[in-house]
Amino acid sequence: MTSLEKPDLGTSTVRWRWPSVHPEGYKFAAIAALVSLALFIFVAEWLGWIGVIITIWILAFFRDPIRTTPKDPKMIVAPADGLVTMIANVPPPRELVGEGGLGTEPVTRVSIFMSVFDVHINRSPIAGTISRVVYISGKFLSADLDKASEENERQHILVEGKDGMRIGFTQIAGLVARRIVPFVKPGDIIAGGQRVGLIRFGSRVDVYLPAGTGAQVLLGQRTIAGETVLAVAGRDERIDGIAQ
Known part of the structure; x- marks a missing residue:
C-alpha cells in the first residue's frame, strides 16, 4: 500500500x-x-x-440483536443495554476476590439499570476465560437501589483476559426479574461482547473495573451491550458531560 x-x-x-x-x-x-x-x-x-x-x-x-464489538484488548465494553445509574468507588464483592480473583482494594463500579423495555441479553466486557461463576439467591428489591448489589438474587462472573486483566461483573435480579439465566460456565473461553446470559424481566448489571481504571461513561448515559466502551484499561481520566 x-x-x-x-x-x-x-x-x-x-x-x-x-x-x-x-x-x-x-x-x-x-x-x-x-x-x-x-x-x-x-x-x-x-x-x-x-x-x-x-x-x-x-x-x-x-x-x-447483532452487536459489533471493538477488538482492542484494552477496551472494556458494556455488558448490558440500559441506563448508567451509579458510578462509585467500592470494594469488589467477596465472591470475586481471593486467589485468582480481584483484589480487596476499592475499584470503580459502574451500574447499568435495564428496564423492561431494554434488551436483556448480557455480554462479556472483555475476551478471555470464565474463571468464576457464583450464583447467590436473595431478595427482589428494586434494582436501582444501591443495596440491591448485596441483598438481591445475583450472579457474579469473573473473566480473565490473555494479558491477565480480570474483570468482574454481577447480574442482579430486580423488582420484576425472577430468574437469571446463564449461558457460560467456568473454563469457557469467550470473545469480547459474547453473550453470557440474560435476566428476566428488568434488572441491573454491575461492572468492577481494574485498579487504576476509571469509567469513560457518565451518569445518565445509555449503554449498548457489546458496543459501548465503558473504560480503557489503565486510563483513569475523569470525563465531563451534559444532559440535554
Missing part, C-alpha cells in the same frame, strides 16, 4: 434488519399466544387484543 492509499474501511453494505428472538422467549410467547386465543374465543375480543399486545411485548423483550 503506497502512502497515498487508504486502508479499506468497508462499503455501505450494512442494513437494518429485524433482531432475532432468543429461544428462551419462545415458550413465554407461546403461552401468551394461547391465552390470547382463549380470550378471543371464550371471554371477550378486547381482552384477546390485550393478550396479543402482551405476546408481541414478550417477543420484543427477548430480542437478541
Whole structure:
C-alpha cells in the first residue's frame, strides 16, 4: 500500500434488519399466544387484543440483536443495554476476590439499570476465560437501589483476559426479574461482547473495573451491550458531560 492509499474501511453494505428472538422467549410467547386465543374465543375480543399486545411485548423483550464489538484488548465494553445509574468507588464483592480473583482494594463500579423495555441479553466486557461463576439467591428489591448489589438474587462472573486483566461483573435480579439465566460456565473461553446470559424481566448489571481504571461513561448515559466502551484499561481520566 503506497502512502497515498487508504486502508479499506468497508462499503455501505450494512442494513437494518429485524433482531432475532432468543429461544428462551419462545415458550413465554407461546403461552401468551394461547391465552390470547382463549380470550378471543371464550371471554371477550378486547381482552384477546390485550393478550396479543402482551405476546408481541414478550417477543420484543427477548430480542437478541447483532452487536459489533471493538477488538482492542484494552477496551472494556458494556455488558448490558440500559441506563448508567451509579458510578462509585467500592470494594469488589467477596465472591470475586481471593486467589485468582480481584483484589480487596476499592475499584470503580459502574451500574447499568435495564428496564423492561431494554434488551436483556448480557455480554462479556472483555475476551478471555470464565474463571468464576457464583450464583447467590436473595431478595427482589428494586434494582436501582444501591443495596440491591448485596441483598438481591445475583450472579457474579469473573473473566480473565490473555494479558491477565480480570474483570468482574454481577447480574442482579430486580423488582420484576425472577430468574437469571446463564449461558457460560467456568473454563469457557469467550470473545469480547459474547453473550453470557440474560435476566428476566428488568434488572441491573454491575461492572468492577481494574485498579487504576476509571469509567469513560457518565451518569445518565445509555449503554449498548457489546458496543459501548465503558473504560480503557489503565486510563483513569475523569470525563465531563451534559444532559440535554
